[in-house]
Amino acid sequence: MPAAVTCSVKCRPHYRLSAPQPPAALALELLPRAQAAAGELRATRCRTPPSLSFARASDHQADSPRAPCRSSPPSARRARAGVAGEDAGRSDSAAALLGGAQSLHAIFRDELVRKAFYAAEAAHRGQMRASGDPYLQHCVETAALLAELGAGPSVVAAGLLHDTVDDAGLDYGSISEQFGAGVADLVKGVSNLSHLSKLARRSNTASRTDEADRLRTVFLAMEDARAVLIKLADRLHNMRTLDSLPKIKRQCFAKETLEIFAPLANQLGILNWKEQLENLCFKHLYPEQYEELSSNLHQFYNRDMIAAAIRRLEQALQVSGLSYRSISGRHKSMYSIYSKMARKKLEMDEIYDVHGVRVILENKADCFTTLEVVHHLWPRIPGKFKDYVNSPKPNGYQSLHTVVLSEESLPLEIQIRTGDMHLQAEFGIAAHWRYKEGLRSCSSCAPEMVEWVRCVVTWQCESLHIDHPSPLGVGPSPRTTCTFPSHSDDCPFSYSKQYDHSGPILVILLENEKMSVQELPQKSKILDLLKRASSYDIQLSLRLNCHAVHNLNQELKMGDVLELIPSTPCKSGSYMRGFHQISDHRLAVSPS
Numbered sequence: 116m117p118a119a120v121t122c123s124v125k126c127r128p129h130y131r132l133s134a135p136q137p138p139a140a141l142a143l144e145l146l147p148r149a150q151a152a153a154g155e156l157r158a159t160r161c162r163t164p165p166s167l168s169f170a171r172a173s174d175h176q177a178d179s180p181r182a183p184c185r186s187s188p189p190s191a192r193r194a195r196a197g198v199a200g201e202d203a204g205r206s207d208s209a210a211a212l213l214g215g216a217q218s219l220h221a222i223f224r225d226e227l228v229r230k231a232f233y234a235a236e237a238a239h240r241g242q243m244r245a246s247g248d249p250y251l252q253h254c255v256e257t258a259a260l261l262a263e264l265g266a267g268p269s270v271v272a273a274g275l276l277h278d279t280v281d282d283a284g285l286d287y288g289s290i291s292e293q294f295g296a297g298v299a300d301l302v303k304g305v306s307n308l309s310h311l312s313k314l315a316r317r318s319n320t321a322s323r324t325d326e327a328d329r330l331r332t333v334f335l336a337m338e339d340a341r342a343v344l345i346k347l348a349d350r351l352h353n354m355r356t357l358d359s360l361p362k363i364k365r366q367c368f369a370k371e372t373l374e375i376f377a378p379l380a381n382q383l384g385i386l387n388w389k390e391q392l393e394n395l396c397f398k399h400l401y402p403e404q405y406e407e408l409s410s411n412l413h414q415f416y417n418r419d420m421i422a423a424a425i426r427r428l429e430q431a432l433q434v435s436g437l438s439y440r441s442i443s444g445r446h447k448s449m450y451s452i453y454s455k456m457a458r459k460k461l462e463m464d465e466i467y468d469v470h471g472v473r474v475i476l477e478n479k480a481d482c483f484t485t486l487e488v489v490h491h492l493w494p495r496i497p498g499k500f501k502d503y504v505n506s507p508k509p510n511g512y513q514s515l516h517t518v519v520l521s522e523e524s525l526p527l528e529i530q531i532r533t534g535d536m537h538l539q540a541e542f543g544i545a546a547h548w549r550y551k552e553g554l555r556s557c558s559s560c561a562p563e564m565v566e567w568v569r570c571v572v573t574w575q576c577e578s579l580h581i582d583h584p585s586p587l588g589v590g591p592s593p594r595t596t597c598t599f600p601s602h603s604d605d606c607p608f609s610y611s612k613q614y615d616h617s618g619p620i621l622v623i624l625l626e627n628e629k630m631s632v633q634e635l636p637q638k639s640k641i642l643d644l645l646k647r648a649s650s651y652d653i654q655l656s657l658r659l660n661c662h663a664v665h666n667l668n669q670e671l672k673m674g675d676v677l678e679l680i681p682s683t684p685c686k687s688g689s690y691m692r693g694f695h696q697i698s699d700h701r702l703a704v705s706p707s
């Protein structure tokens with residue numbers, strides 16, 4: 116019998132065991148919209164994809180991130196009145212929206228969150244998305260995505276308010292007054308990220324891989340990790356509702372999302388969001404390939420096979436008296452299959468890990484015994500066994516891999532490893548995001564930064580925390596020993612012991628309405644950066660993080676934004692209009 120019955124059948128919500136769909140529905144099930152629930156859920160917590168009951172809810176709503184047909188923003192006065200709860204003009208549909216959210220996520224009953232809902236409702240009243248849906252719906256969907264991850268009230272409230280500064284005339288002061296500086300900082304942080312993202316789209320940063328890598332690191336460096344989380348939720352909902360935008364805009368968003376936001380979600384360990392973002396980008400960027408693969412997968416994806424295999428393996432391990440920590444399974448995402456086919460020049464039927472199961476055991480010996488059990492249960496596919504336990508990969512990755520033929524005559528990849536090996540594969544140098552990002556040029560990526568933000572987000576979000584418990588499996592949980600944004604001395608996540616911080620810094624240069632992310636050695640000065648500017652002349656005035664520059668020898672820090680302002684103002688005035696002064700509590704990568 117398993118010592119601790121922690122069997123976690125990780126089933127995607129659209130592979131619910133209890134509710135088989137007719138074949139016609141399968142194609143839709145493969146669409147990312149249907150992957151709406153957070154994370155790969157454990158069997159015990161398997162739930163249907165949440166869908167909020169909105170006035171105009173439909174499965175494939177077509178909203179735009181900044182819908183041109185929105186009416187002009189309501190006055191800040193009304194928004195403030197809404198914050199104070201004085202406004203009696205709320206509609207039935209808003210009440211239905213809140214009720215729908217509350218029925219899915221208890222956190223929408225929280226006082227702060229309800230207050231934020233009413234403030235967002237007042238601020239966005241009358242505003243519509245390109246699809247014709249109320250703008251408020253986007254705010255609630257964004258907040259709901261955060262709630263699904265298990266984020267706390269401040270993050271969910273900030274998710275509701277995330278567009279009130281840019282699009283509805285609320286200012287930092289009034290949000291801070293009503294909700295506290297914590298929520299206001301988050302809203303401001305999301306707004307800054309949105310501005311940078313807009314500049315990046317205008318500068319086509321996504322098409323330059325190195326620069327896209329750097330920009331992601333800057334995102335992590337300049338904002339509270341939780342602001343990045345909110346921005347990701349905002350982007351995920353915008354990507355789900357992209358259809359009503361013109362093709363050129365859809366592709367622009369999709370390109371940026373694929374190069375910047377999906378890898379960011381991967382780095383933060385939010386794999387379900389990463390997969391949804393990638394699949395949506397795939398659909399908009401390569402519609403023909405998407406359709407083709409989607410129809411091929413009709414034959415390949417087997418919804419019940421993984422659950423059946425897990426049950427069979429579970430029983431066999433129990434009969435053998437083997438203790439296991441967990442058994443989980445997953446279907447490879449469409450985009451992951453497409454990328455693997457392209458990367459390795461393979462046909463669909465040469466991808467052996469479309470269906471996969473992973474067993475985590477107590478010790479190495481049990482791994483090998485489990486392998487025997489597996490090979491007794493199913494015939495193995497020759498040439499597909501890999502012993503990374505006795506021969507670890509150069510990055511330290513350890514696991515046994517085998518591919519067997521399931522009862523359904525489909526290949527099933529089975530990975531077998533110990534808890535320690537798994538932690539190394541999730542958090543260590545062999546972490547999955549590094550393994551993936553390692554395929555790209557990632558010279559300037561600051562791994563310590565990613566690890567730090569990833570762990571902060573993990574602690575902040577209940578469901579991620581459950582999936583990724585204490586990183587080393589021993590010692591105190593960092594949740595109790597670290598205070599954001601610094602590590603305690605004994606924190607196992609702290610890379611400070613493993614890395615010297617002599618690496619480069621990343622700063623943003625804004626000139627001629629273009630943005631570039633520049634990598635400079637530590638202790639570089641403004642003057643050093645100016646040497647890289649194509650348009651620098653003495654007539655220009657300079658601003659660093661929204662402040663006028665008086666000293667060109669001032670040292671730059673990670674995440675600094677330097678703006679070159681021409682003597683004849685450009686058509687949009689300051690490039691950083693709407694960009695809020697960057698707070699000083701940026702994540703410290705350098706000890707300086």
Ligand SMILES: Nc1nc2c(ncn2[C@@H]2O[C@H](COP(=O)(O)OP(=O)(O)OP(=O)(O)O)[C@@H](O)[C@H]2O)c(=O)[nH]1
Nearest residue numbers: 467468501508510512516540541545546547548550
């Ligand atoms: N975290 C982590 N996972 C890894 C690493 N290397 C491999 N994996 C996992 O192991 C799976 C299969 O790796 P391999 O058995 O080496 O197979 P492959 O190179 O994908 O080739 P195929 O046999 O065609 O599947 C990957 O899909 C990952 O899930 C690693 O360095 N880190």
Ligand SMILES: Nc1ncnc2c1ncn2[C@@H]1O[C@H](COP(=O)(O)OP(=O)(O)OP(=O)(O)O)[C@@H](O)[C@H]1O
Nearest residue numbers: 443444445447448451455471472473528529530547
């Ligand atoms: N056999 C498996 N069982 C359970 N989970 C798996 C299995 N294989 C991969 N995973 C997990 O599924 C997620 C998505 O992996 P995905 O298959 O897209 O990429 P990958 O594992 O890196 O494969 P590849 O590099 O071969 O494309 C990752 O978190 C990965 O750890």
